[in-house]
Amino acid sequence: MPLTDPDRLFPVEPTLRGLARALYDSVANLPIISPHGHCDPRWFAENDRFPNPAELFVIPDHYVFRMLVSQGVPMTDLGVPRVDGGATETDPRKIWRCFADHQHLFRATPSAMWLDHSLEHVFGVDVALSPDTANDIYDHIDGKLAAPEFRPRALFESFKIDALATTEGALDDLHWHRQIRESGWKGRVVTTYRPDAVVDPEFEGFADNVAELGRITGEDTSTWAGYLAAHRARRAYFKEFGATASDHGHPTARTEDLPPDAAEALFFKALLGTCTADEADAFRGHMLTEMARMSLEDGLTLQIHPGSRRNHNAAVFARHGRDRGFDIPGRTDYVAALKPLLGAVGMEPGLTIIVFTLDETAYGRELAPLAGAYPALKLGPPWWFFDSYEGIKRFRETTTETCGFYNTAGFNDDTRAFCSIPARHDVSRRSDSAYLANLVATGRLREADAFEVAHDLAYGLAKTAYQL
Amino acid sequence: MPLTDPDRLFPVEPTLRGLARALYDSVANLPIISPHGHCDPRWFAENDRFPNPAELFVIPDHYVFRMLVSQGVPMTDLGVPRVDGGATETDPRKIWRCFADHQHLFRATPSAMWLDHSLEHVFGVDVALSPDTANDIYDHIDGKLAAPEFRPRALFESFKIDALATTEGALDDLHWHRQIRESGWKGRVVTTYRPDAVVDPEFEGFADNVAELGRITGEDTSTWAGYLAAHRARRAYFKEFGATASDHGHPTARTEDLPPDAAEALFFKALLGTCTADEADAFRGHMLTEMARMSLEDGLTLQIHPGSRRNHNAAVFARHGRDRGFDIPGRTDYVAALKPLLGAVGMEPGLTIIVFTLDETAYGRELAPLAGAYPALKLGPPWWFFDSYEGIKRFRETTTETCGFYNTAGFNDDTRAFCSIPARHDVSRRSDSAYLANLVATGRLREADAFEVAHDLAYGLAKTAYQL
């Protein structure tokens, strides 16, 4: 009996299941376009073996360890590093065992489905992880990781990844990407321009970051014109390493289109560290419009990831730093917030702005109506807590009737858990097949069209939206 | 093979499908009550032939052309008129062909279902619109439009419309309605009192509009008492042409119940054009309560359509004017906003206030609890982006458990696309039948009751709520 049900996520009614299976079969083996994510380019540059199961599945994945933490397991038992360098568990087998002991917490979560898929389809494990099987599975995976076909580049190829985008800060010298390119390896690993540290006045060390941006570009970033020129130069540099997109993670979706002198004045306040919270938000918002204008010149797709309230718990942040599972979605307005940006560039048919959300109430009410009107705007796939069966279902049900399929941008896995990439795309392809099957069987979509749409959702839309 | 699936929108599981079909069959041929919409009364007054397929299906329907615009098709390619009278496509066959070329954009949207239904059931077309079929279908429809049985009055009768309400501004002299009445034709086309232009201080030409209201009613609308008297007179005039309702489209659901002197003071500011945005909103809000008080006297049903942020894109508005698909829903509060109105008249059993929403999050949380308590309040059907299968499903699922069926007001098509009226009512009847079938099969509703409810939802509730 397989670890994963071959018909998982398909509707149960036999007609629907047959249709869903047929749709899925037509896209299951398409190559993967992974246009947004957080894999480490170093893996593909050095191509060293992955160290052990705990470092592959537990320690870097805040969606895994947060669930254990929520039930009282200390982060340090799971090997999460401490900011002060204090003691944290270092025995990967103990960490793995703790993970195994708490498997019931993951019942019916996407994490469980991704784990089972990775165990079975990447590592050939055929029993569920549990306290009883923890050691054997650890040894099994560890043994596999030693083999050449489990090195990062080999896995990349066996996953049939056409293109994988990583995300680097504006100040990154992209040396891992350079090393990949110089290695002669044919895998397409591209970077993404993520300038938060030089765009957000509230980012730690903003003024220093901007100064550094000037240093590495040779522009005078103490002036507004020089600062913008430095962005242009840096975007061009990122494009040399394959970038086709920029990405922006702001707490709100606010955009501004300020007159140049007002923007310049805010920039100086930001450098001096005297922005109020509202001014910092306005500056970030204005920079989205500047980035969109640069996109009109250099063709980068613009991604906006708003609405996460980062580091909700001060004690966890002080002890363990960023990205520890305490980033909580908040209510986000788009209609007023995006108006300045869309007023400036929204009618440009040559531009692609992809908006994500963590506030699902905006899908039907705001985002689908906006994407169904503005040529420049496309909807990103369900993000974070919602890149799951139910999340994808709600996304389709609340957006398709208003903006159709062709104002959406395909699937993103957005992960740093490399081995889960096939699993995540598989969930997306299955969930969309289930949705499409239901449309066909209820007379809302012709069957031949459904096969075309399935292909577009699995492959074509992401390729087009990200120019990959 | 028919263009539309005879079992469309019914659940797939055979027991459910059988039940849904039986429920639908019991209401499919009921006459249509269309108590709220935007058909042009001129059609029925003059009874001229509809000019061509493009003017019937594309140019006036912003839900159609916005989807093409969202993918980069210029509005002028679709014949949308320009404010400056500049060039726009005038060849209806070219516009139709452009529409046909982009049919894939409408996959799984209600627009596609309405089009297929109209093509098949109104015009007898049996193939899908596509680049290959565009010319033949154009010719076919154009030929039909020339025949007497496709004149507006003949279609009205063949659609089995019991009553159709149009919407006219308070200053309209209703001459088309007069012409209909004087023609001796028996079709029941009634008007609706829509006073936005004389109630909203931010409406273009508000003070002039109010002066004109005075002129046509013989009341002194430079005084508060005269202004109210003019509304009363105008409502009475509209009632002569069959009006049973007024309608109010405000950006928010705000209501006020101000003391007369405060209301009067705001009115004077409004006439002088010195209202702040908040004061303008307060005045609109107070006028809803005044309208409700007049409804207590004259019996008109009061409709509130809040929450649309109109003309989101300034360039589109400047070039093409209002109603061009750039009206975007926004978050709307009802609990606090409706409190003044409901405090004033909400417990009146003889009054009917119908509230619509574009913010679906309010259905379960606010609107159903309010409608399930206040005798005067009824919920309007899903509006705009949500008068679709999924929209109707979410409406029923989030309201029925709290306010039942009898605090809702039946279906509205709210359209200016006359030939889509049967299609829209058909979608509503099918969607409700699907919902009811599921209730019966899961033991939540007795089968005999479901047939009664189906009839009420398709016909009885609208007839009662609008006194038609």
Add this chain to the structure above:
Amino acid sequence: MPLTDPDRLFPVEPTLRGLARALYDSVANLPIISPHGHCDPRWFAENDRFPNPAELFVIPDHYVFRMLVSQGVPMTDLGVPRVDGGATETDPRKIWRCFADHQHLFRATPSAMWLDHSLEHVFGVDVALSPDTANDIYDHIDGKLAAPEFRPRALFESFKIDALATTEGALDDLHWHRQIRESGWKGRVVTTYRPDAVVDPEFEGFADNVAELGRITGEDTSTWAGYLAAHRARRAYFKEFGATASDHGHPTARTEDLPPDAAEALFFKALLGTCTADEADAFRGHMLTEMARMSLEDGLTLQIHPGSRRNHNAAVFARHGRDRGFDIPGRTDYVAALKPLLGAVGMEPGLTIIVFTLDETAYGRELAPLAGAYPALKLGPPWWFFDSYEGIKRFRETTTETCGFYNTAGFNDDTRAFCSIPARHDVSRRSDSAYLANLVATGRLREADAFEVAHDLAYGLAKTAYQL
């Protein structure tokens, strides 16, 4: 033919239905844990017969009478008492008949399902309530109520209630609970500490209530330290009568963690009645954190029930007082609101804070992400308008993928309608079984795990979260 469908609420597709039935059968007869509700402890203290069907099913149940009121039935026709002692219907048979005449209003509502279940399973009625059957059913129930096996304690036992929590104000002397304890009866009826009247500066008679709190505890509640000590003493007193939890019903979810001097200053303003609305809200919010700190000492589970806008209609409140069906949910923020509380005590693994919501949009966006991170936080079950099939379905679908099952707290019936307790738990068990069946059949949950989860949802989680 039974009044209730034995397969009600189960999916219709045969595979799913079989699975759901099997899951349900495994939990249907588990004892009931009722950890939060509003039954009157006097019933179990005195063990007198319930007076008549109207006082059992109509007069005390605002979910029943609000639906009739929403259709124009005066509250006084339903025997709802008036604040001024004025006339209200006193003939229970007339009230019952009015209820029967309006049964169609309840179609597809949970009230209808609870009524049918109670009629059939508690009283052995086998026909639906209607105008035709009203008198016979009245006589039948009235006859049963006279029998010893329909006395409160006998019903408690026949309902297989393991533990039932009532809710008493902080000033209650708990004499009914004392009488229950002293009677020697073995039924476990425990109290819950509900201090709103001495915690909310806007509560009628707040300062007097605080003075009374001092009197009954012997603490000087004119000082901040004495006030806190009085709470501690009172919580200890409630624990003597079985309390394992406190409960707090605030209009917002706001929490504060103020420095002691700031808290003290607010307390003095509250006593003087000089708090602004914002200060009153801050004081209530700070008291939640104080209560949580006391919970760390004494182990009481902390329940937060935010978001109800009470007494929406002033006229109804003036005439009939509180709890008359005019409490309307409102939008509630949790991410910012709970941050002070969770910053203070959220990482404590030994503490249990259960948060409820009436704003379902917060489930996926805010509450599940918070509960899936903070060890102290658990999600309460769907509350009020949402403790229904669709409400439970949406709750599971929007929370499980993010926080799993084990950050939720089982079911609450939260009722004052004693005879509906088995019905409500039955709806919960069926709805969860339906949900779990779907997970199993779509490969998202292993079948053996589903049986474990079903047991946890029906029994184990509530027992643990409330330490019952």
